[in-house]
Amino acid sequence: EDKVVQSPLSLVVHEGDTVTLNCSYEVTNFRSLLWYKQEKKAPTFLFMLTSSGIEKKSGRLSSILDKKELFSILNITATQTGDSAVYLCAVEAGGTSYGKLTFGQGTILTVHP
Amino acid sequence: DVKVTQSSRYLVKRTGEKVFLECVQDMDHENMFWYRQDPGLGLRLIYFSYDVKMKEKGDIPEGYSVSREKKERFSLILESASTNQTSMYLCASSFFRSGLPEQFFGPGTRLTVL
Numbered sequence: 001e002d003k004v005v006q007s008p009l010s011l012v013v014h015e016g017d018t019v020t021l022n023c024s025y026e027v028t029n030f031r032s033l034l035w036y037k038q039e040k041k042a043p044t045f046l047f048m049l050t051s052s053g054i055e056k057k058s059g060r061l062s063s064i065l066d067k068k069e070l071f072s073i074l075n076i077t078a079t080q081t082g083d084s085a086v087y088l089c090a091v092e093a094g095g096t097s098y099g100k101l102t103f104g105q106g107t108i109l110t111v112h113p
Numbered sequence: 114d115v116k117v118t119q120s121s122r123y124l125v126k127r128t129g130e131k132v133f134l135e136c137v138q139d140m141d142h143e144n145m146f147w148y149r150q151d152p153g154l155g156l157r158l159i160y161f162s163y164d165v166k167m168k169e170k171g172d173i174p175e176g177y178s179v180s181r182e183k184k185e186r187f188s189l190i191l192e193s194a195s196t197n198q199t200s201m202y203l204c205a206s207s208f209f210r211s212g213l214p215e216q217f218f219g220p221g222t223r224l225t226v227l
Contacts, residue, residue, distance in 0.1 A: 009153065032214055042117070042203070042218035043156075088155065092214040099144045099163075099207040099214045105155040 002027040002093050006104035014112050017079050021087050021107045024071040029094020033072050035063055036088040043088055079111045117219035119204050125225045132191040134222050136204030143209035145187035147179060149200040162187055163209050194226045
């Protein structure tokens, strides 16, 4: 059974702090790992990672994948209150069903002014 | 912009009622998914469909059924609602092809079963 585990489950920081969110996985025939941000509505896509060691970056957010150790991290630098959200990690695994994702529990990030 | 819409944002039903949740997407996606989201448990897949009239069970299909009569529409049915089905229900859609796993989500339906 495919499994995705995120840590920590919740995190409280102050504006300006840097945070690192973790995602580890055990899946058969890994294809890709995706990060989503969910505020009080639909999750929105952040990154898709398929290759080890190649950092994806968007503004203050960055992410990297380690396919040998089976994990990914999402970094947010100089956090702002608008970064408060649930961050979801998901993995697409093998088989013939393209696009089926297994999600982790999510990390609730709260950024205080 | 991809648009995924769900028929209701909030729904209150009584135990034993039959409940229909509707989802429509406008991007001609082959795949459609129904998840429920509960605190501490993340998104759990109930059912998905990769083509019209096709459906596959996800991780927690018990107590649910689905219908996909048209490519753009995917319905989730609770045959006899129970209190443990109180949850946030999210619909999503995506392409059925390698390299494009990104799913686009609807705004969610918060269902309360009394």
